[in-house]
Amino acid sequence: MARRGATIVPPVDAARGDASRWRMGLLWLLALTAIVVAGVSTVAITKLQKDAERSSELRLLLTEMQSAAWQQSTIRLEAVMANRLSPSAAQTRQEIHDYIDAIGDHFSLRDPGNPQAQAVQDTFETYDHAVDEEFILLGRGDIGGAQRLDAERAAPAYKQMTLALADADRHYKQQVDNASARAQLGAGLIVGSGALIMLLLVWQSHRLRSRSFRRATYQASHDALTGLPNRVLLHQRITRSVDADTGAALLLIDLDRFKEVNDTLGHHYGDHLLIEVAQRMQAILGPEPTVARLGGDEFAVLLPGVSNAQDVAALAGDLQKALAEPFLLDGLSLTVAGSIGAALCPQHGSTADELMQRADIAMYAAKTRRAGYLLFDDSQDSTDPRKLTLASDLRRAIDQNQLTLHYQPKVDAHTATVLGAEALIRWHHPEHGMVPPDEFIPLAEHTGLITPLTRFVLDTAVRQCRSWMLDGHQLSVAVNISTHQLLDLGFPTTISDLLTHWQVPARLLTLEITETAIMADPDRALQTVQQLHDLGVQLSIDDFGTGYSSMAYLKTLPVDELKIDRSFVSRMTTSERDAIIVRSTVELGRNLGLNVVAEGVEDSATRDQLDAVGCNAIQGYYISKPVASTGFGDWLTEHANLAAASPTRKV
Template sequence: MLAKVVRSKAVARAAVIGLALGVFALAVLAAVSITTNARTTAHIEHNSRISDHWSQIDLHISVETEALNDYMVAKKFGKDLLDSAVHSTRPDVEWQAANGDSLDKENIVLVQDSYAAFTDTLNELRRTTSNRDRMKELADQATLGASFLRKSANANVNRHRLAMDSYLADAASFNQKLSLAAAVICGADFLLLVLCASILLTHQRRIEGQAVESRYRALHDELTGLANRALLADEIEKALRVAQEQDESVGLLLLDLNKFKEVNDTLGHHAGDLLLSEVAARLTAAVRGTDTVARLGGDEFAVLMPEIHSPEHCSEIARRLLESLEGPAELDGVTVDISGSIGAAVFPLHSSSGPELLQHADIAMYTAKRNRLGIAVYDPSADRHSSQELGLIGELRRAIDEDELVLHYQPKVSTSTGRVVGVEALIRWQHPLRGLLFPGDFIPQAEESEIIVPLTDHVLGMALDQHRIWRAQDTLLPVAVNVPTVCLLDDTFPDRVAEALASRGVPAGVLTLEITETSIISDPAQASAILTRLRGLGVRLSVDDFGTGYSSMSYLQSMPLHELKIDRSFVRTLGESHGGTAIVRAVLELARALDLEVVAEGVEDEAALVLLGQLGCANAQGYHISKPVRATDLMAWLGRPVLESA
């Protein structure tokens, strides 16, 4: 409870304000005390001077009286003494009249009158030299006046002494009260100071705790609690220094999960977080005590391993980690299978620095993932290839902007009439240095980056532009465009297709979008929703490479499709094996049952084309009919006037 009070901001503010007021009150008390003492000192000094002058009046009257007595005894010898003593009291009387207080000034008037009479009596006595009786009478009169003056002076001296005692008593009482107030305020200030110190220490401990927590958060992944990229970099540098000093090797593993995006997209980000936490727990349990497990971001993890004997030792540990990782995991009631790809690099064999070690492990991981190896150790030749591919992606962005991409068109023909029923648009890249690049040279890399989306939109626009040119010259050729998986998970894709058709004035029915089986089964619900919207636009939908998948059959009846394209691997063995013919016949029967059109891909000879017609396959395409060619060459192939492409 007390800790909560101390931590309260209101209490902290009140304590600081109270302490400030206490210090101010002490300052006020000190000022009052100084002022009071100064006033008391001045008052005492003034009263002392007044009392002193009254005492001087008494003293001078005594002197003048003694001089009178001496004169009366020995007139000859006392005359000079009396002459010098007369009027000696006058300066004190005049000072008192000018500087005394109000009561002094009232009293001094009577004293002045009495002193004047006393002086006049002395002067008359001095002038009377022969009449002894008169002199004695005057002397008695002067003595009586002097007695009155001395009593008046003594009375005023006593009055001032009593007044001073009373004033000092009042001042002492006031000072005592000031001292008591100062003690109370000092006590309160001390308590407030203790409270402020407690608050300060509490806040200091909190700030230090927050600093520790902030540093921990800055160096650890919030979801899994593992080291993050920054901490891993520090640990790598430490491990490399130790390895150099002790002539040892250090291994680094980079792990990337397989199909993590599908888990996120299908089950939601909460399930993805659960999966990442499970992976972190499995990795932590499987590594050695000296190893460091880190999450670099997304679904990418790293394991730093000091004291590695060889690349084979590193690969062996990676294999054990992968075996510990792989297996089913329960995510909110849904069982998913965890798998991944690991890349390994070893210092100093493969790298000479921490960043280079991390880069080479990443390249090895990319090799393992791309080639489905599970585990791959860094290979310099793969490094060069990966660097080229990375540069290729950067160049691809420029190629889109500078119109270096071109489309080749492969015709589809009717097996019964030989008439061209449409074309498939296939992307090519006219690279300024490397020449003409085919899709396999850059599409797989593009599909692993975000550039696949603008690339698909660009290809769609190019194909629709070409169709518009053909139609303007009385050549109606429906066009098919391949669509990557990511587009079937993008809610905005149907809107972009609609906008591309509308902006070019092309009817939706002449456009066929070809998708793969894997894009359907990755997220059937989302794919069905996107395909339904596309079909609602009037766009035709085709499943490309049909038959190479293993779980899409159950979705055919629910997906809004128009067409199946039999994969070339089945067409190639057509007529050569009973199995190939049986598969093609089964696909044709399935398509007829579902009211779907069929196109056979990869027709490379006349016999296959004839057999497809006999089996009832309506349409076909392949090198036997025509290779993919430019738009101008396609028109020449059709035996028509050459049409310029936009």
Template sequence: MSFGENRGTARVATAGLTVGLLVLTGLALWSSISAQTTTAYVRQLNEAGERWSRVLEHVNVADNALSDLRTARTEQTVRPLENSVGAARGDLEWLSANGRPSDAAVASRLLPLYDQTTETLRGFIATGDAPQADQAALAHSSLRRQVSTTIGANWLDTTEYLRTADEQNSQLRIAQIVAFAVDAVLVGLFGMVLLGYRRKLLRQAAKNEHEAHHDALTGLANRTLLARRMEQAVAKARKKDEALALLIVDLDRFKEVNDSLGHHSGDLLLRQVANRLSWAVRDTDLVARLGGDEFAVLLPGVGSAENATMVAEKILTALAMPVTLEGLELEVAGSVGVALCPADSGDGAELLRHADSAMYAAKRDKSGVAVYDARLHERGATHLTAVTELRHAIDRGELFLHYQPKALADTGAVCGVEALARWNHPTRGLVRPDEFIPVAEENGLIEPLTRYVIDAALRQCRAWSDAGWEVPVSVNVGAACLHHTEFPGDVADLIKRHGLPARLLTLEITESAIISDPDRAVEVLRGLTELGVRLSIDDFGTGYSSISYLRSMRVHEMKLDRSFVTHMCTDAGDSAIVHALVALARNFGLQAVAEGVEDQDTWTALAEAGCDVVQGYFLSEPLPAEEVVAWLGDRAAAHA
């Protein structure tokens, strides 16, 4: 080859290299612009997504604070709601002004509803009006649903955009392969950069896809994925005529863990629960977290209700194993509702509602597991009606008290009365305490009910005192009251309001109330003792063993349960228990009180055993307040 030919080849090679470099430069420029555009767009989407997430978080915080305030109106429950009112407005305004057209449209539509909800909440904080709270709760539900839908749509837009960007990059790689023939090293290097960028895009797309369908805390499926999988499973079950079961699992007393140990411990507990649920079911089953401490388990091809119930029992067994959280060992329990397709419903959303109804029935009946029955709707409506009516009865003062006298066992002299709540329902007539007390305990009404009874009992005690009769009064205290440190202050205010000596009030507490949270219970009881109030352990011997706590709590009396007292003259075992409990009370310096005394022989046996005080129908049945003074006069005359 001549010099001229070599020169021509060099020129061609130079020209080719120049073209190759220009092509590579063009490809690099194209890639850079594409990356910047994608990054800017994704950043915009992420910014909008973060704003929407904060809006949802503020709505949830306000809703939780509203629920707490409706349960008990105290300074500690009012302040969180005041702080959360209107917190999401800034983010909504930003989205309305700076978001994408779709985000701006939704934000502009939600702003009036949010402002209206804010004003409603402020009105409820100021007045405590229940309808305003209900209106705010409904508005929160609407806001949460619309914001959640927008967040899901944004995630889908992000995924679709990233997929489109990946397709464009695929076309760009074809051009790089052509350029690689001109300058392999440069194109190869540039190709590696693009391949790395592509992997990042795919990872981000996979991450977005996972986050859109999974719970961030537990890694389980979320409501969106559950709904999609349930729709597919229901369609398959109906086509093949095979049973499908949906289980709703709700933890018991999870709120106590959050309140006592903090939300961090609550999150750790939820992760362990998620793991146990996954271990307890098959690989083909789907476990999802619906929110809070509520989970769902989808069981395709379960076969029958009996099989589904067996799985539910297996889940409860897995949950029952002790859980260790940061050195503390806790016991976990739950309630499971079971609904089947197509037996109960052929629609996924309705199946979810049926399983939820069954779960609440299991929680209400403390049965652990309940299978959906059409009658549950009627029972649920009846239960909700009872809760509402009892709340109104407390608020309107429809409850009244009867008083059962107590007397010294050795002399028969009357030494006080026990206040017993009664409810005269406007349509149902007299409602038994064993019907409405459990309703109060299960639905957060036991604390206002306890305060109501203490207030009414002290008011009556004041009236008797003004009439010349000093009659100490005993009141049963709900277990929930011993978990709130402000309870002694409430009792102090009531005693001061009625101008009575604190010694005239005895508060009867149960062993189980102490054991459920002994540290806090001891603190509350110490506060009550410092007021001068007398404390009594009610139904002693029938609950948990709390003998060790008798040393640390300054209680004044031990009340022997009627199940031991009633048959002590005919049952040697009951007699031995009564003698042992009386001796235990004396050893701890406590007054022994026996309830359920129905005859003279039992009274005499108790007096001989060293019992201090007796109470029962042999002495007197519970009396209306207006009959107590006359009874006391007759009793005093007969005793004299």
């Protein structure tokens, strides 16, 4: 019996209530599940996003390792071609080495337990050790040893590292792809409860990942300072142009005097100047050609579909004109110039590496000859086996003091008093015998060995001058100076330090310069000559009359002496034209207050004519052939004895 006041729940209603509560609990459970799934999926997607970005960053590092290794290979190739590792190239290589070491060392720690990462680290260490040893050999001038090491160790190590880099890149690309697939699966799990939210998250994840990948790709293929394509992207575009078989031209541009801007005004102005140069070249060339920055002050221009030498020369001229216009930087007006080398496809190469190499050789030749622009030809290529051997041997000869100096006396044309001597370098090669100066001196200029060679000649000659002083002879010594030294604004300081070291008065050193060297860059040459003159060094224009445009600068150059070229002197007794040239030069020198020296005097008749026209000094085989330093004292004694025995005899 039911109690009063109690509510009786029908069995059906109770069942409905229980079902409702069960459904409500289920809904809450589903809702909670959806929330948990959404939360877990969100966390999972965030992790996937980070994993994808991390994998993309590792791919970028792999790309940068590949690029840095390629740049080291390029520097090694340039050093082999030039037969020397220049200080600037050594510094650039060291910067690349430090950068790639920061990536390659402990690469496995960036992805612990991953065999691909470990393989990258292992192969990198093998490659790095081999390349370090190779550049040590290059720095010592052992080109042959470096090439052998490259063939035996560095090249195989580079190949193994490249394979490891490619395998790791595929692995990390797969990780990126897998992460994307799992993120999409996570999005599908929460469609029912949070489709919109998850859709936004997936979209955001995809957007961030794409942005990260695009940024990484761009950074790996473009110069950070100028935004131009870098060496890697340029190489790819050259390859595409070559494969298209429609012809192409490649120009390499090296800025002249850029180092002065950096050293004098600082890197801020140097960077600003590089940006302005990049923008100006792009404005001149338009959108079709590729303008790239290869590093430092070196740029490149790729012209697809252009293979006509005249068209390339015209475009190079436009670039030079554009670069010659002043750059206004923070109120300062700066001027630079560019040495341009060009190579054509297929005439000069059928691969990207060949074109880069040939254009680089042409650019180096243009810079060395101060020609402005040169198109590659075989005569510029110093990879001839004999030249390579001689260059390597010359470097060793300089380092090991295998070179000697001979001294050709210079005497007063009237009294035969010994005034001094000209230092002439001699190289007795252990295998080739006596190598003519006109063979190894141009080689030194082409390979950059002219600087240490000139330093050796100057140091030896000034030391010999000091020796003569100690023996009681106040004799001057004359040394020939190349264009490179004449255009080096730091050269006067080198001379000053040398004279101070050997305690030789500046007046006893004569530097012989040619008209051609002066005309290479008259304004710059004038600065150097003026500083040398201020030191008290005697300056002589050598081979006078064989150059060009010297008259315009003769009145402004603070020189002390003219040397009449032997081609005029040796024929003056048989050729009235040559005799007139000699007489005119002597008169010109006298009117300008300059001493005049005639070289190439080989007989008494020539000496008598020179004395008659008032030439100050003479030099040549009639006086004496070049004498080794060990025999010069004996020659002085013999000459003095002859003069004492025959007071009326001039020589």
